[in-house]
Amino acid sequence: MEEKGNIVRYSERFAQIFPFIRSTKNLYEFSKHYENVNEYLNMPQSVIRLNDKRYLLKSEKRNGHFYIEANKLKNIVNQGSEQIRRSFGDWNNGPLGLIIDKHGKIISMNIRMRHYWMIFSQDAINALSDFDIPEDIVFKFIEQVQNGTYVNGSLTIDVGDTVMFSIKAMSTSNNMILVNFNFADEVNYGAKVTDYTTNSILDQLDYGLMMVDNFGKISYVNDKMKEMLNTSSLHGSYIMDVMKLYDSDQNWVTLDFPLESSMYSLLWLSAPKMERRLVVEVLVNEIHEDDGFRWGYILNFRDTTVRESRQVRGIDFAYMDAQTNTYNRHFLKQLIYRFEEDKAVDVGLILVDLNGLKVINDAFGHLKGDEAIIMTANTLKESCKDGDFVVRLGGDEFMMILTDVTEVDMDKYLTIINQSIRQKKVSNLPLSFSVGTAHHSEGDLEFSKLLNEAELAMYHNKTISSKTSRHQIMEAILFRLVERHPWECDHSKFVSELNGKIANAIHLGKETVNMIIEAGKYHNIGKVVLEDNVHLQGNATDEHREAFDKHNEAAFRILSAIPEYSYLGFTVLSYKENYDGTSIPKGLSGKEIPLSARILRISSAFHKYINP
Structure with missing residues (x-):
């Protein structure tokens, strides 16, 4: 483009971004179609947004002509930190500046930030948290600046997956905070480890290795750490967002920054994609520059699940x-x-x-x-x-x-x-x-x-x-017995009624008559414990007779266990005794056998005689 604005020539790629260039002859006509771009055309460098895409726009005067270049911002960022540094060379001339209040809200920004804010967000920047800094980190940053403990460069800003800017900050006299974005001295902190060793060696370690900055943002993890957390999407996340730590009492353990160099033992490690929790030992160490500046921490996570599980099993056994x-x-x-x-x-x-x-x-x-x-x-x-x-x-x-x-x-x-x-x-x-x-x-x-x-x-x-x-339990036992062997219902009913008739015929007292009637109802309840083949064949074959003959002993135990029915127990236990003393369970004879048991024996035997 000539100095007076006449367009000399343009590339096909430029025309694809600004199609109206094809029908215009000078800058004035061109800018009518791109009013939002016009104010930036005469600037050496700026970021513009056009059709929801962001471009780095650079202008340079050479040999009496103006050269304007537009590059898609995403392509620049994807090429890595060195390309970003070369493309944004004028940032070395000064920082991006903000003034924020005690809540992190942006009060004002310098002209460089007004030209470049679209690097960080598609939407307007209104607060420090709009730079993808979590709210809790913003508040911690403000607190440290206000009380004088913030170390310049501790907080960093990413562009894509690259650590691009370090933040310097200071309090102003009116309780505001001046924030400057500067190119980070080291673009990728994780690369510092590989200055003296290699990723392959770190990935062969049998413990998880994680590097974080002064606010807990992850800059490097080795393969073992990814395996422990069952994920590879960790870079740029904050440590407490990707994992949870619990003590032996299941209380949540938070990592409050700044950390102290120390050892944490018997911690439970949990993460969203982990199949099971691990017992870990965590060693925390500070990482310093040559001049003593602490730029972050390295955390070693050692899986002690096998060792600690023995202790846990011991605790389980005791408690x-x-x-x-x-x-x-x-x-x-x-x-x-x-x-x-x-x-x-x-x-x-x-x-x-x-x-x-x-x-x-x-x-x-x-x-x-x-x-x-x-x-x-x-x-x-x-x-x-x-x-x-x-x-x-x-x-x-x-x-x-x-x-x-x-x-x-x-x-x-x-x-x-x-x-x-x-x-x-x-x-x-x-x-x-x-x-x-x-x-x-x-x-x-x-x-x-x-x-x-x-x-x-x-x-x-x-x-x-x-x-x-x-x-309810007694009725349920009866129901189960009858459900398995319906004949027992008719048998109990017949025996109970005949017991009452015999007892009344020999003029026994009312309470005794009622007891003998109830004994007839429940005398076979012990059969509920018998297997079906014993119940069906025990009275007819020698193979199962011994087990079958003891069903009245089971009935005695059941009845004795329930206070309301315990008075029936001795009658039911004794009704299989023979008068000559040759039967079970105690070998009683004659009048040693309770009268109620003798009546029950007659009624039961008679029903079986008429219903073989």
Whole structure:
């Protein structure tokens, strides 16, 4: 272009960016179509935005002509730091400047920043955080500048994946902050490591290596670190955004910058893409320039999962109940001490006692009883939130310790637990339990008083509900027996009615008559523990006779385990005795055999005689 603005020639690429160049002869006509570009044409260098794309526009006078060059900004950035430095050569003549307030909002910017802000964002720059600096880092930066602890160059700005600018800052007399962007002395801090070693060596290390700047922005990671975090997209991210660290008590460990050179042991490392958490040892060291300037930190992450897992298993063995995987009394002691020391508030206690465990053990065996215990424990654990605890006190008793709860919350817990437990059965027997609750809202926590309150409530609940739950268990056992062998229903009904007729005929008392009638109803309940082949063939073949003949002993155990039915136990146990003393289980004879048992024997034998 001539000095007077007449266009001499243009490249085809320039015409693709500014198509109206083809139909104009001078700069004036050209600028009418590009008013937003016009003010920059006479500047040595600037960044412009055109059709949502950004270009570096450079102007130079040579031999009486003006030369204007436009380069796509993205292409320059993708070529790396050296190309950026060459393309933006005039930045060496001065920094980009901002003035921000104590909240990071931009109050004003110098002319160079007004010309170049589009390097950083497609949208207008209104705050320091618009330069892709997280809000918490901005506030920490402002705090350090205001109290005089900020080290110039500590905060850096990226363009693409390249560390391009370091920030110098100072407070002004009116509580504002002057911020200058300068070319970073070293464009890629991660490259400093490779000055004296190679990436291949670092990638062969058996521990994770990570380099971060003074605010925690990641500038380098080796292959082991990428493997541990199961991701390669780490460069330019902030360390606490890509991983979480927890101590042995599962409390979140934050890395507050500036860091101290130290060793962190027994930390849990977690990241979004990790399949499982790792136990790690973290060694932190500062990295300094030759002049003593600290530009960042190097962190070594050593995976100690295998070593620490042995310790964890030891802790689990000491504090966990092996059968239910809930906490045990040893853990409870430690927890009580911690809660009382911390003066915990809004703590809830729920005591749970499984109903009818002895009946289940006697009717179906201890394996089924264990299944009921585990099912109860799992129901309680599923109802918990993070921070709550389920403790097995022993046998069929459990304790739930709830944190950060109100009394209303505890009612919701009980509703959830009751709804869940109603859906659970063991060998078709419904599960139920008695509960007692207590709540501590404020003041000093005395756990023993809280426990006593919950126990009283549980025993009161057990007194009210136990009879109903035991009756439900007995009916469920009968139902299961009849479901498997329908004939037993008719047999029990016939025997019960005939027992009543015989007892009335010999003028026994009303209570005795009722007892003999009930004995007829439940005398064969012990058959519920028999396998089908024993039940069907035990009375007819020698192979299963011994197991079959003991079903009345199983009935005795079941009945004795339920207070409301225990008075029937001796009658049912003795009804297989022979009058001459030659039968089981005790070899009683004559009148040693209770009269009620002799009547039951006659009624049962008669029904089998007429229904072979």
